Amino acid sequence: MAEAPESEPMASSSVGAVRVDVKDADEPLIKKRKITDKEGSDKLEHRLGGILCCAVCLDLPPAAVYQCSNGHLMCAPCFTHLLADARLRDEAASCPNCRVEISKTTASRNLAVEKTVSELPSECKFCTRVFPRHSLQHHVENTCDDRITSCRFACIGCPWRGPAHEGGAHELECAHPGKSAADVVSVLADRDKRYRDTYNQVLDLLSYEKITFNDLQLKPYRTEEFLHKLYYETSRFTAFGHQWVVKAYVNKNQRDPTQSSQREITYQLIVKSKMASALAVQWVVLRGPYGEARLQPRVCSHTFHDAAPDAAPLPLPLADEADTNRLLSNKAIHIRLIMFLSSK
Structure with a gap:
């Protein structure tokens, strides 16, 4: 009976080696899962905020991001403030980091930073929930339950202002819809007079x-x-x-x-x-x-x-x-x- 070649037993050892390699490869995955928790994510966001912040006010740019020829970032308000200061001092504006001359022609927009900043999370000032920066303004102005709103009957004199989630209950109890026309007409007359005065002044x-x-x-x-x-x-x-x-x-x-x-x-x-x-x-x-x-x-x-x-x-x-x-x-x-x- 022919003996198996000496090279055949190597297959089992190679399988074992593969199993060991797979086992070793599994360990970094476990460690990676432990690191990628909320605390690690917050640290990453914090680091990105420090890297992408404005070189003047050290805050994340709200919209447009400008950079000098050496790549230092400035938000639009700080950029115009530097140019205005230079105009008042009768001198050339310079980057606060590297002192290279900046102007509206030499500075450029950094679209990559603008898009990155727009995706970073930011907290709502009313409900403290976290949203991407590009959708935060819409949430604050239109959908947040804790945003400050006026009564639906403010046009006829209701002075109530409060959280949006309390607006429905207030409107059910609001006394202004039940007022007589004589009580409401004075408020409407005052508002109409303001618009009429402006209109008449323009026509005159x-x-x-x-x-x-x-x-x-x-x-x-x-x-x-x-x-x-x-x-x-x-x-x-x-x-x-x-x-x-x-x-x-x-x-x-x-x-x-x-x-x-x-x-x-x-x-x-x-x-x-x-x-x-x-x-x-x-x-x-x-x-x-x-x-x-x-x-x-x-x-x-x-x-x-x-x-x-x-x-x-x-x-x-x-x-x-x-x-x-x-x-x-x-x-x-x-x-x-x-x-x-x-x-x-």
């Missing part, structure tokens, strides 16, 4: 005989003092047979606006030509065709004459105060000025 202005509008650029200039202050001024323009300019200042011409966290732009309408008689003018400042910030329309008025050629400085009516730095970071502020000449 548009019915004026003399109306003019100009699209203006407020360009930055420097005073000739020892400490150069930043101010903005338009080119001269013609309206109602006279020459005018608009000037603007930061924080009411504060000596060093970079030392203040709150910033405000005030503007002033000035007539530059001699006047034979007084002019009662009303005007509205709106966002220009190339403007980046939304303005709330407010009607202003002043009677211009030789003794009072300058209107009082007024705050630029920005819809969002955060747009102040965005305007200061630009090369010019674009506005549309609509002027109405009051009849005597």
Whole structure:
């Protein structure tokens, strides 16, 4: 009977070796499962937050993420704040980490970081539940049971405000739907009066005989003092047979606006030509065709004459105060000025 070749017994030993290898390969899987628990996940999220945070405020960017030429990250508010500070100091803006020069042309968006940050978990400020950052705002504004809401009958005077999950019970007991028309009509009349006054004011202005509008650029200039202050001024323009300019200042011409966290732009309408008689003018400042910030329309008025050629400085009516730095970071502020000449 032929003997088996000497090489055959090696098969059993090789199987054993494979079994040992498989057994050894199983052990890291067990260790990996122990590490991948909630604590490890939180640590990973914390590390990612530290890596992807803004280099200025050290917080995760809420939306757009900019980077310098060396890759250091900045959120959009801090980026515009750095550019605004540089404009106020009359110097080039630089990255706070590596000091390389930054501007709107040299800095670039980092879309990979923006998408990564949008997937990181964040806690709801009302119910403390955790959601991806890209869906958190929708939850807070529309679906959170603990968000603060108003009563469904607020339009007829109910002042109640409370958690959304208590709104249904309140509306069942709310006394305002059962009020008589005489009780409700006063609330509706007050609200109608506010809208009617605004509507009538606009119609009255548009019915004026003399109306003019100009699209203006407020360009930055420097005073000739020892400490150069930043101010903005338009080119001269013609309206109602006279020459005018608009000037603007930061924080009411504060000596060093970079030392203040709150910033405000005030503007002033000035007539530059001699006047034979007084002019009662009303005007509205709106966002220009190339403007980046939304303005709330407010009607202003002043009677211009030789003794009072300058209107009082007024705050630029920005819809969002955060747009102040965005305007200061630009090369010019674009506005549309609509002027109405009051009849005597």
